[in-house]
Amino acid sequence: MTSPTPPCAPEDVRRVACVGAGVIGGGWVAHFLARGYDVTAWDPAPDAEPKLRRLVDAAWPALTRLGLAEGACANRLTVAATLQEAVADAQFVQESAPEKLELKRNLLRRLDAAAPAGVVIASSTSGYPMTDMQTEAADPGRLVVGHPFNPPYLIPLVEVVGGERTSAGTVAWASRFYEVAGKSVITMDREVPGFIANRLQEALWREALHMIANGEATVREIDASITEGPGLRWAFMGPMLTFALAGGEGGMAHMLDHFGPSLKSPWTRLEAPELDRKLYDAVVAGCDEAADGRTIADLVAERDRGVIDVLRATGRLPRQRTAGEAAE
Amino acid sequence: MTSPTPPCAPEDVRRVACVGAGVIGGGWVAHFLARGYDVTAWDPAPDAEPKLRRLVDAAWPALTRLGLAEGACANRLTVAATLQEAVADAQFVQESAPEKLELKRNLLRRLDAAAPAGVVIASSTSGYPMTDMQTEAADPGRLVVGHPFNPPYLIPLVEVVGGERTSAGTVAWASRFYEVAGKSVITMDREVPGFIANRLQEALWREALHMIANGEATVREIDASITEGPGLRWAFMGPMLTFALAGGEGGMAHMLDHFGPSLKSPWTRLEAPELDRKLYDAVVAGCDEAADGRTIADLVAERDRGVIDVLRATGRLPRQRTAGEAAE
Numbered sequence: 012m013t014s015p016t017p018p019c020a021p022e023d024v025r026r027v028a029c030v031g032a033g034v035i036g037g038g039w040v041a042h043f044l045a046r047g048y049d050v051t052a053w054d055p056a057p058d059a060e061p062k063l064r065r066l067v068d069a070a071w072p073a074l075t076r077l078g079l080a081e082g083a084c085a086n087r088l089t090v091a092a093t094l095q096e097a098v099a100d101a102q103f104v105q106e107s108a109p110e111k112l113e114l115k116r117n118l119l120r121r122l123d124a125a126a127p128a129g130v131v132i133a134s135s136t137s138g139y140p141m142t143d144m145q146t147e148a149a150d151p152g153r154l155v156v157g158h159p160f161n162p163p164y165l166i167p168l169v170e171v172v173g174g175e176r177t178s179a180g181t182v183a184w185a186s187r188f189y190e191v192a193g194k195s196v197i198t199m200d201r202e203v204p205g206f207i208a209n210r211l212q213e214a215l216w217r218e219a220l221h222m223i224a225n226g227e228a229t230v231r232e233i234d235a236s237i238t239e240g241p242g243l244r245w246a247f248m249g250p251m252l253t254f255a256l257a258g259g260e261g262g263m264a265h266m267l268d269h270f271g272p273s274l275k276s277p278w279t280r281l282e283a284p285e286l287d288r289k290l291y292d293a294v295v296a297g298c299d300e301a302a303d304g305r306t307i308a309d310l311v312a313e314r315d316r317g318v319i320d321v322l323r324a325t326g327r328l329p330r331q332r333t334a335g336e337a338a339e
Numbered sequence: 340m341t342s343p344t345p346p347c348a349p350e351d352v353r354r355v356a357c358v359g360a361g362v363i364g365g366g367w368v369a370h371f372l373a374r375g376y377d378v379t380a381w382d383p384a385p386d387a388e389p390k391l392r393r394l395v396d397a398a399w400p401a402l403t404r405l406g407l408a409e410g411a412c413a414n415r416l417t418v419a420a421t422l423q424e425a426v427a428d429a430q431f432v433q434e435s436a437p438e439k440l441e442l443k444r445n446l447l448r449r450l451d452a453a454a455p456a457g458v459v460i461a462s463s464t465s466g467y468p469m470t471d472m473q474t475e476a477a478d479p480g481r482l483v484v485g486h487p488f489n490p491p492y493l494i495p496l497v498e499v500v501g502g503e504r505t506s507a508g509t510v511a512w513a514s515r516f517y518e519v520a521g522k523s524v525i526t527m528d529r530e531v532p533g534f535i536a537n538r539l540q541e542a543l544w545r546e547a548l549h550m551i552a553n554g555e556a557t558v559r560e561i562d563a564s565i566t567e568g569p570g571l572r573w574a575f576m577g578p579m580l581t582f583a584l585a586g587g588e589g590g591m592a593h594m595l596d597h598f599g600p601s602l603k604s605p606w607t608r609l610e611a612p613e614l615d616r617k618l619y620d621a622v623v624a625g626c627d628e629a630a631d632g633r634t635i636a637d638l639v640a641e642r643d644r645g646v647i648d649v650l651r652a653t654g655r656l657p658r659q660r661t662a663g664e665a666a667e
Contacts (some may be wrong), residue, residue, distance in 0.1 A: 034584075073644065077647055101459065109597070160569060162584075162642075167571075168568035170564070195563070197560050208568040210546055216582065217607065218581065222535070224612045230474065230626055232525050232535055232630050234576070236535040238499070242575075245569075247371055249564075274548075277532045280542075315398065316492075322405075323652065324651065325649065
């Protein structure tokens, strides 16, 4: 079966439905309102509407500071009484229900039955593959994952990936729509449990939980170790390129030669992959590609500027003190 | 045996020796110069001096922008011809040799033999416990780990931890010295392989390598998934507190109730710890302590301000576009 074509181009969407209005769904509501869309929301929880309006009100000063789209207004939010009402006129549907597989399956089936033919329906799921969620829908071809980060109204990233029965057109339409709506999109060509960023932050989260469980570090130390350390770089340069700079003028190749052996160290509970020639070459070539003509010296200068900008922006430039001057 | 007392207070140090002048050692040189110290460096590599001077020259504009300490000058660097000459007058020694255990052991033995009695000698090691490195030194009590992040002249974090034979006074002296020298210090009370931040970033790094090895993501996608996603938050709010905000008004407790089950998901190759009552309580209590009286709403507002500041500072405020406006 071929899915019907979406009724409008990604650039022409004006009405968005958000189904599920908790932290993530409500964050999407705030984002779409700020980008100038009409938003209809629905959530079956009895206190959903006041919570949602509080979330939008709390986010609005930040969104105003960020710059609202022309005509954007928190009043362009309608809270619908039923799922059917919420999606009846939608040109795009964002589902953000709790992470329960059966619930997601049934909800996507109902959304597919209620939404106008061809309208793309995206799920905010943090980790379920769409293949497992689209099993009950009459038109699985229009169902796709559009996974945001908290809060969706500020963090640009959305990971887009289809299931086995998602049409290629749906994946392309959704990726383009999110871009038009101001997001930064990674379109994945295969389903990987947890997608990309969640796998990375989940590895870090699990290691942190192990450390707390073992009394090796406190919550505060874990957070400080990131915000005072690698986190400053990761706001603008990813872990791969920043690790490449640890190799000095030799870049990633030198870094792998130098620190490759530490992959055997018990530095986390996560087993390392074998650093064979193929992986070595893929990492070095990937870094060259990501550097995109920038030399190591260029990247170092860029990193230094970025760290200083971030330190300054977040009010953390170190106190200036002369060597030997007595402390306060 | 009791170690001799350091000859001066941390606040009175004026002369620092940096032994090993690669990326990390050279970064320390730049940091100490910028903070107004006299620095003597030594590195046995034949091309060490020109490389070191290039590194300091490259860092200097950033350090100037950051704000130099009074009297700070790149000319206050002396490159010594021998290890003995480098440390003869030092009031603090920072060792940043390659990560090879035997090399570190011997070097620390030689530094201990050459440095004035009582002067604290810190190792930049990324992961060796001081217990394993201090075995050859006549006075192991003054040897301590002071682990920085790249580049040491910009990233505030230093992890300080002693070995079994390190004196408590040395650990306290080193922690205080680094603070006076403008660093942000975490003093650990036990040796954990990889310390804290490295364990966390190593978990992420290993997961990234697995993804590249399996063709699940490219270097560029991995980096973008962090810089466009969680990395924006981690520049100023650590992973624990930001995860707490995913729990909405219920904070970390609600987050653990909601996402706890996903610890069983194959979202990384790292096995999760059992989320038993004790760990649950430790995480929730740790977040409360870290929040330090700030409500969830306060933290959300802080996070939002921070993300916008970071986006603005790094030139990435999303283009403002009206809903439905055609893309470029």
